[in-house]
Amino acid sequence: xxxxxxxxKARIARFxxxxxxxxxxxCLMHPTHGYYTTRDPLGRAGDFTTAPEISQxxxxxxxxxxxxxxxxxxxxxxxxxxxxxxxxxxxMADILRAARGVPGFTEAAExxxxxxxxxxxxxxxxxxxxxxxxxxxxxxxDQPLFLVANEFFDALPIRQFIRAEGGWSERMIGxxxxxxVFGLSAAAPIAMLDEKLESTAxxxxxxxxxxxxxxxxxxxxxxxRNGGAALIIDYGGWDARGDTxxxxxxxxxxxxxxxxxxxxxxxxVDFAAIAAAVPSAVTEMTDQGxxxxxxxxxxxxxxxxxxxxxxALKEHIAAHRRLTHPDEMGHLFKVIGLYPNGAPPPAGxxx
Numbered sequence: 001x002x003x004x005x006x007x008x009k010a011r012i013a014r015f016x017x018x019x020x021x022x023x024x025x026x027c028l029m030h031p032t033h034g035y036y037t038t039r040d041p042l043g044r045a046g047d048f049t050t051a052p053e054i055s056q057x058x059x060x061x062x063x064x065x066x067x068x069x070x071x072x073x074x075x076x077x078x079x080x081x082x083x084x085x086x087x088x089x090x091x092m093a094d095i096l097r098a099a100r101g102v103p104g105f106t107e108a109a110e111x112x113x114x115x116x117x118x119x120x121x122x123x124x125x126x127x128x129x130x131x132x133x134x135x136x137x138x139x140x141x142d143q144p145l146f147l148v149a150n151e152f153f154d155a156l157p158i159r160q161f162i163r164a165e166g167g168w169s170e171r172m173i174g175x176x177x178x179x180x181v182f183g184l185s186a187a188a189p190i191a192m193l194d195e196k197l198e199s200t201a202x203x204x205x206x207x208x209x210x211x212x213x214x215x216x217x218x219x220x221x222x223x224x225r226n227g228g229a230a231l232i233i234d235y236g237g238w239d240a241r242g243d244t245x246x247x248x249x250x251x252x253x254x255x256x257x258x259x260x261x262x263x264x265x266x267x268x269v270d271f272a273a274i275a276a277a278v279p280s281a282v283t284e285m286t287d288q289g290x291x292x293x294x295x296x297x298x299x300x301x302x303x304x305x306x307x308x309x310x311x312a313l314k315e316h317i318a319a320h321r322r323l324t325h326p327d328e329m330g331h332l333f334k335v336i337g338l339y340p341n342g343a344p345p346p347a348g349x350x351x
Contacts, residue, residue, distance in 0.1 A: 004033035004261035009175060017174035017183060020245060021157035021210065024265050028155060029116065033261040036117040036155075049251070050151050051233070051288075051329065052091035055319035057304070059094020061295040061348075062231060066095065066146045067102040068347045069229040069339070076227055077108035079144035084114045084137065084215075085152035089127030095148070096128070112140055137218045145228040147219055153274070154234050154266040156215075158207045160245065161193060163200045168193055171205075173257065180257040205243050207267055213277035220278025220338050229346050230338040236269030237334070238285055244268035271336050283337040283349035289330025292323060294348040 008026060012018060018026075028035050051058040070079070083092050092111065099105045111131040115121050121133055134140060160171035164187035174183045196206055219230050236244075247256035249263040256265055275282040301320040308316050324330045337346040345351050 002033065002259050002261050004030055005180065005259070007033070008173075008180065008260055009178065012173070012175050012180075017172035017185075019159050020171055020173065021159045023173045023260075024157035027260045027263075027265050028157075030261060035261055035264060036120070038119065038261075050087055050091075051323055051333070052087065052094060052150065054322055055316070056094050057297050057300050057320065058292070058323055059091045060098040060300060061292050061297050062091065062148055062150075062233075063095035063098035064102075065231065065295055065347050066148070066229065067099045067105050069344075070105055070108075070146060071102065072344050073144070073227050073340075075104055075108070076144040077104070078110050079108055079146055079228065080112050080141050080222075081109040082112040082114065082140060082145060082147040084147065084149040085155065086113045086115055086124050086128070087120065087151075089113070089124035089131075091148065091150055092124075092128045092131070109146075110141070114140075137215050140218075140222065142222065142226065144226045145219065145222040145230070147223075147228070147230040148233070149219075149230065150233045152234070153209070153212060153215075153232065153269045154236065155264075156209050156211045158209045158245065158267045160205055160207050160243065161190065163196075163202050163204045163206075165202060180260070182257070199239075200241070204241050206241060207244060207270070209267075209270065209273065212270070212273055216274045216277040217279070220280040220282075223338050224278075224280040224340055227340050227343075231335060231346060232269075232271075232274060232338070233288060233333060233335050234269040235332045235334070236271055239270060239272040240268060269334075271334060274336065278338055280338045281341045281343070281345070281351070283339070283345045283351060286335050286349055287326070287331050288333035288335055289324035289326060291335045291348045292330075297324060 029037060031037060086092055096106055111128060112134060113124055113131045114134045114137055115124060116135055161168040166187035167189040169184040169187045172183050172185055173180055223230060244267045245256060247254045247263040247265050254263050271285045305313060305316055322328045337349040339345050
């Protein structure tokens with residue numbers, strides 16, 4: 001067990017079981033024992049690898065997509081170029097590099113990164129010099145916003161509820177024989193879940209993310225009022241059901257209760273909840289592989305391959321497959337775009 005596990009056990013013993021959301025928040029963002037506050041989790045030596053770390057092509061496609069939207073909207077200047085949860089800053093660096101070929105884009109861009117991890121902020125400062133940092137989206141400037149959120153919403157804490165005869169039982173984390181275990185609260189009506197009653201049956205589990213609507217609304221409101229676009233890329237679905245709470249350590253799924261603070265905790269993103277929260281226009285949800293192919297990733301991969309050979313070429317081919325193939329990230333990861341009402345949607349996506 002871990003130091004954080006001891007703290008959580010003491011808290012539960014004194015005050016009672018905690019929700020999954022409370023557990024996630026402590027495990028990920030505890031000031032001294034939290035997963036994101038104490039480490040750089042990315043890469044082969046870490047616990048997981050995101051799309052920007054797999055290949056530069058991902059960031060290039062995203063960057064050119066945003067640059068096209070910027071041109072379609074009359075090249076506003078200045079504008080906010082923002083990323084939520086930027087990891088090491090690799091994606092933003094690739095976006096800026098790819099967009100340098102678009103006259104005026106990088107000159108008009110003011111780079112803003114929303115990141116709460118001191119460890120990752122330090123890495124981002126090296127990778128993306130001159131960026132401005134924010135703890136939340138609420139402090140982003142009130143001007144045109146061009147934003148990307150890649151694997152950001154999946155790390156927001158969720159609550160889990162199971163439909164019961166008498167309403168809903170919430171999945172909780174308590175103690176049994178001094179070990180952390182899952183349990184259920186007593187069934188009761190829950191007003192915020194009334195809208196789910198017609199689409200669920202007894203035994204169905206649903207997940208809610210309390211922070212998601214507020215964040216999505218702020219982003220969508222800035223875009224609706226000032227122009228811009230947002231690309232939200234994550235694994236998830238549209239108004240999905242079932243238990244998606246998971247932990248990953250050293251690139252393998254592990255028991256989420258086994259080592260609090262030592263593994264990444266995530267859940268699938270409900271893209272329908274994002275769409276319902278924003279005042280801007282929203283595109284259809286699209287597979288990541290389809291989105292990248294529409295933007296020309298295969299042609300870019302072929303050009304890059306011309307200068308490669310041996311193991312480097314094999315790794316390049318594998319990276320393209322991993323990003324786009326339906327059996328890899330191509331189908332699991334989804335994309336939606338936010339854009340001003342009445343404007344064209346971002347390239348690669350449909351209204």
